[in-house]
Amino acid sequence: MVTQTDAGNLVLIGMPGSGKSTVGVLLAKRLGLGFVDTDLLIQEETGRTLQAIVDQDGYEALRRIEEQVLLKLGVRHKVISTGGSAVYSARAMEHLKTNGTVVFLDIPLDVVIERIGDHSMRGISRRPDQSLEVLFEERFELYSRYADLTVKGAGLNQDQVCEAVVNSLFSDQR
Incomplete structure (x- = not known):
């Protein structure tokens, strides 16, 4: 088991609304690491919001841009909050896993729906005909495949999720 202290980075994956950005900031403070939000890096690089990219160029364009941004990421000792669709790029995920x-x-679909509200405005990378339920099932398999650790967030607030991540990270070192 590779832990955050060995590899330097802690990479958060999950559905939109799972708390990657919010919990990521809390984890960075708690662990004394920097914080990187790859959705913000995409917006900085393109000068557009994620939703504008999806609206103007399509969801596949957002995934390509996301892959390029992730492959260029060469940081150490950071908590990295990825976009929900980062797991569609095997190359990007392998790159992130090396460091x-x-x-x-992991949060259930009903919590995703409750937290993100109108998902049409969230810049979510999905096929135009794809329901949120189908997207959730498709991504769940990918998140599970790439995860070194899974933390269930149902019924937990952000501080509790942060604590659960820290406990999971360091329980393997005892």
Whole structure:
């Protein structure tokens, strides 16, 4: 088991609304690491919101841009909050795993729906005909495949999820 202290980075994956950005900031503070939000890196690089990319160029364009941004990422000792669709790129995920521990923040579909509200405005990378339910099932398999650790977030607030991640990381070192 590779831990955050060995590899340097802690990489958060999960559905939109799972808490990757919020919990990521809490984890960075708790562990004394920097924080990187790859959705913000995409927006900085393109000068557009994720939703504008999807609206103007399609979901596949967002996935390509995301892959390029992730492959260029060469940071150490950071908590990295990835976009929900990062797992569609095997190359990007393998790159992230070489310098980090990947943590899947797992929340049920009803919590995703409750937290993200109108998903049409969230810049979510999905096929136009794809329901949120189908997207959830498709991504769940990918998140599970790439995760070194899975932390269940149902019924937990952000501080509790942060604590659960820390406990999972360091329980393997005893």
